[in-house]
Amino acid sequence: MSVPLLPGERTRLGRYELLGRLGEGGMGTVYLGRDRDGRKVAIKMVRPEFSYDAEFRGRFRSEVNRARQVPPFSTAEVLDADPDHDPPYLVVEYVDGPSLAAVVREQGPLSPSALHGVAVGIATALSAIHGAGVIHRDLKPANVLFAMGGIKVIDFGIARAFEATSQHTRTDQIVGTVGYMAPERFEPGNGRQVTSAADIFAWGVVVAYAATGRTPFAADSAPGTAMRILTQPPDLSGLTGPLRDLVDRALVKDPDERPTARALLDALLDGNTPPAGTTAVLASAALAARDSLPVPGGDPGEAQGAARPEKRRRSRLLGVGAAAATLVVLLGVGVAALQALGPRGDDTGGSPATSAPTGPSPTNGRAVPAAPDPDTPILQGTRRTLIHIAEIDRDLALDLHSYEVEASDGTGTKSQFALVPMGVEYLIKSLRGEGRADDSETCLGVKITLDGPSSLVAAACNPTQATLFSLDRTGARDDKNRPTYYLHNETHGFVQWSTQRKAVIVEWVGDATPSSTFSLVDRGAL
Template structure:
C-alpha cells in the first residue's frame, strides 16, 4: 500500500481495538487508515462512509462479503484480520502490505521485464485461484488493487464491491455502469447483461498482465466511452507484450466470449508449465513444485456464477440495464481441505518462482544472490551425514525405525528426547533449507545463529550458559565470537504429507527445543519458550524460503502444529531482549530469518 498521510480533522483516533496512525486513501466505500493493533501489528482499516452505513441492504451484503473473504487463504492476497459489520460505522481490517501498487510502479518506473512479468502473472493467478476457490468473485481486479509486496504480489479488495452496489442501486436502475472501464469484461456492457461470473476476473487478469508488460491497458481508448467501444468491438492490443506463451495466454484470457476464457486454475496450470526461458534452469526443485501445484490445482471445485455487476470507482453512461443486484454466489462451496491443498501448493511455488525470476520491487540484484550455504545436489538436506558429531556418532538417519514419544505434555520429564520420526517421502526441495550436516553438530544440522532480517538481531536466551525449561526465547545483539546461547541446531524430524521436511530447533548449550505453552495449534502472539524436546508436541518447524539479502537466504520458520511463524514481538522492534512469539505469516513483517554459521559471519 502507499505510504500513509497525515490524519485530517474529523478522522477518528481509534476504530474498534485499533489505534489510527495515518491515512492511506479514500474511495467510494469509505476511508482507509493505517492503524496499529494491541499486539503492535500494523493493519489497514477500511471505515465505511456514514451515508452508506445507514443502508440496511449494504450492511447485509457487507456482512456476507466479510464472511466470504475470511475463507480466502492469504496466499498472494491481503489477509482479512478483523471486521465489525454491526458497528455504527462498519469497518474491515486487513493485513497492511508494504509496497506500491502495480499501477504506481509501472507509471513511475515503466513496464516490468519479461521474468518479472511472468512472476506477476503467476502471483495474480494464484490469488484468483484462492479467491474463486472460496466462492468469491473479485469484481474489481485492476493494477491499483495489486500491491507489490516484498517477495510476491498481493491482491486486495476482493468481493467488497458487491456490498457497495446496494448503496448505489439507483445508478443501476438508470442505465449507468459502475466499474473501472479499462478492466471490465465486454459482457458487463451487454444490452441484456447476464450475471457476472469468475470469467470476468480472468478477463481483468489479462488486462492487468498487458498493462504490467506494456504500460497501457489493451483496450485503452483515451476516454471511458471510447474504451468501452473497443472492449465490445475490437481485439486487444497486445503489441509490446513479448512474444511467447504468456502473450498467447493473455490473448485467451481476453476472449470476448466468457466461455472461451480459461479458469483461474487453468491459468495457473498453464503459467507453471510455461516459465520464461532460463527461469527454471538448474532449478529442479521449482520444476518439481510446479508439477505438484498443477496436480493440486485440478482438484478445485469450479466457481459458480455470481449474479450481479459490482459497484466500482469509475462511472460510464450506458444504454443497457445492469445485471440484477442483490444475489450471491450460489452452489456448494469448495471443500476447505481442497482449497487449503491448492493454495498452499501454488503459493509456495509462486513465491519461489517469483524469487527465482527476480521479482523484487526495485528489480535489484537481490534475487540473483546465492544462498549462504548452497543446497547440496545430493543427497537432500534430510540425508544423514557420515561426518562424526562431537559425540563421535553420525546424525540420526530419518529412515531409521523409530517409535515416537507418547509422553503427554502434562507429564514431561527430563528424559532424553525422542529420535526423529521416519520420513515417508523425500522432502520437497522448494521448502528445504540450505542446511547440511557438519562436524561438531549434535544430531542435527548447524549449528547456526538465527538472524532476523528486520531487526538485525539474533535469537538468544538470557544468560550465558544455556537456559532452563519455560525460559523465554529473546533476540539480542548477534555474538559472532562467542557462543552465548545463540547457536541452534536443526534436527530432522521427518516430513509432512506434502513431503516437506520439519525440524526441532534445539539450542546447543542446553539441548532444549523451541516450544510454546500448550499442545497443538495455539493462538497467535503466543510467546516462544524453551522446553525438553518431545516427539509429540508443537516443537516442529518447517523452513519456507522467502528472499535473499546480503548474500543470505531468509526463511519463514513455520510452526507445523499452528501454521504460525516465528516472529519478534511488535512490528520491526529492534530492541534487545524483546521476546519471540508466533504470529500469522504475512509478508513485510519481522519474521524472515537467516541461518548463519558463526564462521561465515
C-alpha cells in the same frame, strides 16, 4: 505508504488504532491501523451513507463471510470485519510494498521473467479467490502489490455488495475501472450474470499493461475505452511469446470462451517453459500451491448461502500450509528483488528509469519519487513552485473568479502551488489565498464535462480520485534545463494545453504521447 489523518478524523476504531490514510475511493476510505498486538493492518471504512441501507449491510456481511474463506497466499488475508458498525468496516492484512501501477509508472514495462512471475502470481490469487466463491470485480495494477514475499492481490471480496445495492442500481454505478472491465460489465440489462470470467478479462488487461505500459483498449476518454472493449480487438503489440496467446484468450468478448483461473495457472506452469531468470526458480513452488487450491463447486457468480464452518476452513488451510509457506517465500518478485523488475530488455525509451527510495524523506516521513535536484524539496512538499507548461512557456494558474485553471505569465500567488505528497501521488495545493483567514485550503481537481474534455478546477484538499495526480518524468528537459514531467490523474487522464480550445484540459491520449510536459520552478520556502 500512508499520509496523516485529516483534522477531526477519529483515531480509534474498535480495538484498532488509526495511524494514517492509505487511500480513498468510491467505496470508502482505507486507513493504516494497528491492533492491540502491535500488528499493522489495513482498514477499509465504508462510506457513511451506506450505514442506512439494510440491503447493503446484508450483502456486505455475506461477501465478507465469503472473503474470509480465501486462502491467504497471493492475497491479502481478511482478518476482521464489523458489518453492524456505523459505518461498516473491513480489516485485512497490511501489505507494505509498491503496486504494479507504481512500478510500471516509475520503471517502465516489466522484463520477460518478471512479467511471467506477475502473471503467475495474479493467476494463483484468482484461483484462490474464485475457489472460495468470490469475484474480485476490480482487478487492476493498483490492486496488485509487491510484498516482501511475493505478489499480493488486494481489494477483493466486497465490491459486489456495493454494485448490487439498490442505491447503486438507481444511480447506474458500477464498481470497477473502465479500462479493465469486461464487455459484459457494460451490459447489465442483457440478463447475464457477471461471473468469474470478468476477472479473467481483467487479468489479461493487467498482464498486457505490465508488458507494454499501456492497456490494450486505451482511448482518449472513458466512453471511448468502453466502446473499444465492446467492439474492437485488443492491441497487444509489444507482447510476444506464449504469454500473448494466453492474454489473447483471456480477452475474448464472450465470457464463456475465456479460460478459468485454474486453466491459466496450468498453462503458465505446465504448458509453457518459463523464461530464464526469476520465474524459473518459482515454478515448483507455484505448482505446489496450485495443487493445493480448492476447486470451485460452481461459478462464484452464482454462489449462495452461508460461509463454510470455521473448522473446515482451518482444516483446509492446515492441509495446504506447507505449499503456501513455500509459495510466500518464492512466488513472484518481492520488494527486495525490485531491481529484477526493471525495464524490458528491448525497451528503447529515453533515460533509464529510477525507482522510488524505500526510506522516508527526512522532512515528512513519506517516501517520495527520486528526482534530480533542485526538484527534490518541491516534491517533498517543502517549497512553493510554479507548474510550467514547457511547450508554450506559460504557467498554470488558478483564476480568482472562475476557479478554473488557466495558462498565465507566472506572476502572483494564483500561479504558485505546493505539492502535498500522498504516497506516490500528490495533491496540488493552490497558494492563491495564502494568509487570508477567510479562505480555506484549495487544491486542483478534475471536473468532468459532458460536451468535451474534462477541465482542471478548484477543489477541496481531500484525497479523491479527482484530486490526486502523478508526476511522471519524461527523461527530457525544458529550455531552462529543468527536468520535465507528464502530469496525470489515474482516473481521468493527462493534464494538457489544448491549442485548439486555448485551455487547460484533462483527457486520455490513447497510444499517443501527451502533448504537454511540465517543469517545476522553485519560488521559495513555504
